[in-house]
Amino acid sequence: MAAIVRAWKLVLSMIVLGALAAEALPVFAHGERAQEPYLRTRTAHWYDVTWSADKLSVNQEIVVTGKFRLYSDWPDAVQLPETVFVSNATPGPVFARVDSYLNGVPARQSFRDLEVGRDYEYKMVLRARIPGRYHVHPMIAIKGSGPLVGPGRWINVGGTADDFNYSLTAISGEKIDDLETWGVSAALTWHSIWLVIAAAWILWWVRRPLLIPRYLALKKEREDLLTTDTDIKLGIVVLVVAVGLAFYGYNWAQSKYPRTVPLQAGTMYTPPLPVQSPVVKIRFQEAKYDVPGRSMRMVMDVTNISDKPLRLGEFATASIRFVNHQLPAAKANVAANYPAELVARNGLGISDDSEIKPGETKQIAIDATDAAWEIERLTSFLTDVDSKVGGLLFFFDPEGRRHIAEVGGPILPVFKKS
Amino acid sequence: MSPNSREILAVSELPPEGAKLSRIWDWCVVAAVALLFMGAIHLHVMLTVGDWDMFIDWKDRQFWVLVTPVSMLMIPAALQAVFWHYFRLPIGMTLGAVLLLIATWITRYVGWHLWGYFPFTMGVPATMIAGALACDAILLIVRSSLLTSTFGGFVFALLFYPSNWASLAPYFIPIEHQGMVASVADMIGYVFPRSGTPEYIRMIERGTLRTYEGTTVWISSFFAGVICIFMHMLWWRIGLAFSTQRFVDSSKRFKKFVGLA
Ligand SMILES: [Cu+2]
Numbered sequence A: 001m002a003a004i005v006r007a008w009k010l011v012l013s014m015i016v017l018g019a020l021a022a023e024a025l026p027v028f029a030h031g032e033r034a035q036e037p038y039l040r041t042r043t044a045h046w047y048d049v050t051w052s053a054d055k056l057s058v059n060q061e062i063v064v065t066g067k068f069r070l071y072s073d074w075p076d077a078v079q080l081p082e083t084v085f086v087s088n089a090t091p092g093p094v095f096a097r098v099d100s101y102l103n104g105v106p107a108r109q110s111f112r113d114l115e116v117g118r119d120y121e122y123k124m125v126l127r128a129r130i131p132g133r134y135h136v137h138p139m140i141a142i143k144g145s146g147p148l149v150g151p152g153r154w155i156n157v158g159g160t161a162d163d164f165n166y167s168l169t170a171i172s173g174e175k176i177d178d179l180e181t182w183g184v185s186a187a188l189t190w191h192s193i194w195l196v197i198a199a200a201w202i203l204w205w206v207r208r209p210l211l212i213p214r215y216l217a218l219k220k221e222r223e224d225l226l227t228t229d230t231d232i233k234l235g236i237v238v239l240v241v242a243v244g245l246a247f248y249g250y251n252w253a254q255s256k257y258p259r260t261v262p263l264q265a266g267t268m269y270t271p272p273l274p275v276q277s278p279v280v281k282i283r284f285q286e287a288k289y290d291v292p293g294r295s296m297r298m299v300m301d302v303t304n305i306s307d308k309p310l311r312l313g314e315f316a317t318a319s320i321r322f323v324n325h326q327l328p329a330a331k332a333n334v335a336a337n338y339p340a341e342l343v344a345r346n347g348l349g350i351s352d353d354s355e356i357k358p359g360e361t362k363q364i365a366i367d368a369t370d371a372a373w374e375i376e377r378l379t380s381f382l383t384d385v386d387s388k389v390g391g392l393l394f395f396f397d398p399e400g401r402r403h404i405a406e407v408g409g410p411i412l413p414v415f416k417k418s
Numbered sequence B: 001m002s003p004n005s006r007e008i009l010a011v012s013e014l015p016p017e018g019a020k021l022s023r024i025w026d027w028c029v030v031a032a033v034a035l036l037f038m039g040a041i042h043l044h045v046m047l048t049v050g051d052w053d054m055f056i057d058w059k060d061r062q063f064w065v066l067v068t069p070v071s072m073l074m075i076p077a078a079l080q081a082v083f084w085h086y087f088r089l090p091i092g093m094t095l096g097a098v099l100l101l102i103a104t105w106i107t108r109y110v111g112w113h114l115w116g117y118f119p120f121t122m123g124v125p126a127t128m129i130a131g132a133l134a135c136d137a138i139l140l141i142v143r144s145s146l147l148t149s150t151f152g153g154f155v156f157a158l159l160f161y162p163s164n165w166a167s168l169a170p171y172f173i174p175i176e177h178q179g180m181v182a183s184v185a186d187m188i189g190y191v192f193p194r195s196g197t198p199e200y201i202r203m204i205e206r207g208t209l210r211t212y213e214g215t216t217v218w219i220s221s222f223f224a225g226v227i228c229i230f231m232h233m234l235w236w237r238i239g240l241a242f243s244t245q246r247f248v249d250s251s252k253r254f255k256k257f258v259g260l261a
Helices: A004-023 A039-040 A184-206 A211-219 A227-255 A328-332 A379-381 B003-012 B016-048 B065-086 B091-114 B127-144 B144-171 B185-191 B216-241 B252-257
Strands: A044-051 A055-057 A060-072 A083-089 A095-102 A121-128 A131-141 A146-149 A153-159 A280-290 A294-303 A312-315 A322-325 A348-350 A362-368 A387-394 A402-410 A412-414 B176-177 B181-183
Touching: A039 A379, A039 A387, A044 A131, A044 A227, A044 A387, A060 A131, A083 A121, A083 A146, A095 A131, A095 B176, A095 B185, A121 A131, A121 B185, A153 A402, A184 A227, A184 B091, A184 B144, A211 B065, A211 B127, A227 B127, A227 B181, A280 A387, A280 A402, A312 A328, A312 A348, A362 B144, A412 B176, B016 B065, B016 B091, B065 B091, B065 B127, B065 B144, B065 B216, B091 B144, B144 B181, B144 B185, B144 B216, B181 B185
Parallel strands: A055 A153, A280 A412
Antiparallel strands: A044 A060, A060 A121, A083 A131, A095 A121, A131 A146, A131 A153, A280 A294, A294 A362, A312 A322, A312 A387, A348 A362, A387 A402, B176 B181
């Protein structure tokens, strides 16, 4: 007995310790990291993501906005974004969705024919519903491929779940005072009525001698005893009641709710955001991932085709931002409250950070080093069938205006320290 | 005990202790059947009907009305065959329907509401009790599996929609949201996000059936009825096949192998 108690104590303490250890990690493991690097570096690149609050109580609203670029070198393993639903990733419906938009168009239904190489802008308004601490991400789901999750931010929700309310008024005038409970008691009542009738029917039979006696009687060809005239009369009553009640219920509902609509389906369309006139031409040369150094190095030729000098300010991929600390405009482009774990501490190393003059072509090597490669499990591109990497480059002109360019190509692993 | 019950016991020639034990046996079987088939039917419906009956914003007038009764009929029809063939008990379908409804509400409450934070409105289930009662009653009246399949199977599917509309109609009144019409059911699906269930995976009234303005649901119900006739025939036989025991003589070689000959 004591041994069992001891074993139990051990098991319980292990569970508690495990839970504590998990809680103590700086960022709790999330589904977004389960996605392969080619999904996260070569599909939707999320930028300018904002969360309007990081603390709110039940019934208060948070607005998540931002943009995404659908990367041009779209991986073959992922369906093209022909049907896309704009959504948010949270652990279950802990936030209620109030409104959502893609390029200003209501996003309650899915969108068709999004274009790779183009940018889209989304906005979603979420109302806090269940108290807790949640990682809130924007997300798009692509038909045939599934969800692509953007950067997440921890949001604390206070208050009590019981206070949550979502009420509506129907076009036909009915007042729906709570979308969480509307119609539920009526459904339960109808189900109970049917259950009672069914239970009565079953009881009618099982209260009598049941399996073995009936089986034996049937063997002796005394079927006449097993279903009597009364039984058959009751059977007729049950048939009439079942059909009658079904159609009575139908008519009752039709007269109570004379105006109903079918489920609304179908897709929406919006053109992508206008294209910024390109200011640079990028020629990818090579990319290497230094496994022990947790560092990605990429070499490219950059040609400035604009009439202003440019400097590279940021390399962004898989929701991790490598920012050029020497460039104030690039630093200013990172909002003060942006999740720190998604901004590489060492920033972006650039071999030649001097201005790229108009018309000039310059070979630059960038160095993106951060433990985030490991934490975000991006190193598994070594096990992908399509070992390529992609990202966005943010260039800034002297006025601080930002220009976005795509970069990417095959990536080679380096296993030994160079 | 009624005279009829006494007579059944007399005909069975069970001694009094035997009758008592058989009653205990009944309860064991009831408990086992209830739990086993509660799980089996629920699992079966989850796998074959899936989202169509899980979510309120999937219950369309075409596929939900078609897929749900056809799948819900299967295991109850097998139960009906077993209960009728061996015991002349016309309760198999009703039992299946009751067990499924109870199991569904348990998972909606424990799994969805307590665990997944979903409101009850998201998962109001359908029930097949009306059709199951009618089918059992028809079996009792016509006493033939063929006629039960023909009429019972058809009525089973036909009663599915009207008997559920009473509890589902409030979810189909129109709402205006973002300048568009939506049913309350659409709103529930939108307001309480399922991150793994994007809107586009719903299959809502595709194909030409929807062009029968307003009557889609009845055409779908009739079609489901026709399929249910054949489903009932098939699953009646599956029920009988799975409740038949045959003793097969071991071969000489096998007996020799295990040292019996
Ligand atoms: Cu997360």
